Amino acid sequence: MADQPTVYLVGAGPGDPELMTLKGMRWVREADAVVYDRLVSDAILDQVPKGAARIYVGKQGGTHSLPQEDINQLLLDLVGKYRRVVRLKGGDPYVFGRGAEEVQALVAAGINVEVAPGITAATGIMAQIGLPLTHRGLANGVRFVTAQCGKDVPLDLNWSSLADPDTTLVVYMGLAKLPEISEKLIAAGMPPDQPSVAISKGTLPDQEICTGTLAELPTLVKDQNLKPPVLIVIGKVVTLFV
Numbered sequence: 001m002a003d004q005p006t007v008y009l010v011g012a013g014p015g016d017p018e019l020m021t022l023k024g025m026r027w028v029r030e031a032d033a034v035v036y037d038r039l040v041s042d043a044i045l046d047q048v049p050k051g052a053a054r055i056y057v058g059k060q061g062g063t064h065s066l067p068q069e070d071i072n073q074l075l076l077d078l079v080g081k082y083r084r085v086v087r088l089k090g091g092d093p094y095v096f097g098r099g100a101e102e103v104q105a106l107v108a109a110g111i112n113v114e115v116a117p118g119i120t121a122a123t124g125i126m127a128q129i130g131l132p133l134t135h136r137g138l139a140n141g142v143r144f145v146t147a148q149c150g151k152d153v154p155l156d157l158n159w160s161s162l163a164d165p166d167t168t169l170v171v172y173m174g175l176a177k178l179p180e181i182s183e184k185l186i187a188a189g190m191p192p193d194q195p196s197v198a199i200s201k202g203t204l205p206d207q208e209i210c211t212g213t214l215a216e217l218p219t220l221v222k223d224q225n226l227k228p229p230v231l232i233v234i235g236k237v238v239t240l241f242v
């Protein structure tokens with residue numbers, strides 16, 4: 001690890017602790033303080049040394065338990081006190097993880113930062129359930145989008161560009177907005193029978209999977225009462241699910 005006080009930004013992967021990088025796990029095991037989010041699994045937190053400080057800053061009920069500016073300040077305070085501060089985030093810190101905002105604040109304050117990437121939910125979970133994101137003849141590309149927006153605010157996505165049946169569409173944070181996503185994609189030209197899957201708690205022991213057409217997925221997910229975090233994947237690659 002570095003000689004000077006450092007913040008180590010670590011991607012924890014989608015949940016299964018064995019899907020973390022060796023580098024990220026080593027940094028966690030050598031940490032003096034760990035700041036972590038809701039999506040970091042208990043099995044990974046079990047690797048934090050007994051004497052290290054643990055600070056939870058995750059979201060609860062759709063709001064940050066700490067505003068982003070306060071998290072940035074917390075990291076600055078901690079790195080003034082401890083030499084090895086690990087900032088642990090679910091998946092990859094740079095995929096819908098606000099990792100770059102934290103790095104920018106730290107670098108602006110002259111703090112040394114090192115980053116270990118993580119397996120993002122899309123790649124980790126799809127591989128785990130036996131599905132590719134691209135596949136010759138089924139999907140010639142893949143797009144990751146977020147459906148995160150204000151509670152009563154309609155989603156501001158470019159529906160006509162997303163409604164491409166030959167590209168796999170992965171929606172992060174889409175559970176609450178699934179009926180709107182399905183409706184708007186179909187209105188923009190995506191076939192109603194486009195194969196789709198929703199995965200709850202992917203790669204974890206209580207993972208649940210719900211497959212169906214784009215038109216029927218919102219009802220199926222509701223009936224199955226899928227719990228967050230949920231990843232939604234829409235595309236012909238889902239026909240390979242067995």
Ligand SMILES: C[S@@+](CC[C@H](N)C(=O)[O-])C[C@H]1O[C@@H](n2cnc3c(N)ncnc32)[C@H](O)[C@@H]1O
Pocket residue numbers: 014015039089090091092093094095096097119120121122125171172173174199200201202203204228229230231232
């Ligand atoms: C704030 S984003 C963080 C994404 C993370 N940085 C990544 O690279 O996977 C949280 C969203 O990621 C997805 N997600 C992350 N882990 C998941 C899991 N184990 N199972 C299902 N979805 C997951 C869900 O869509 C969730 O709402």
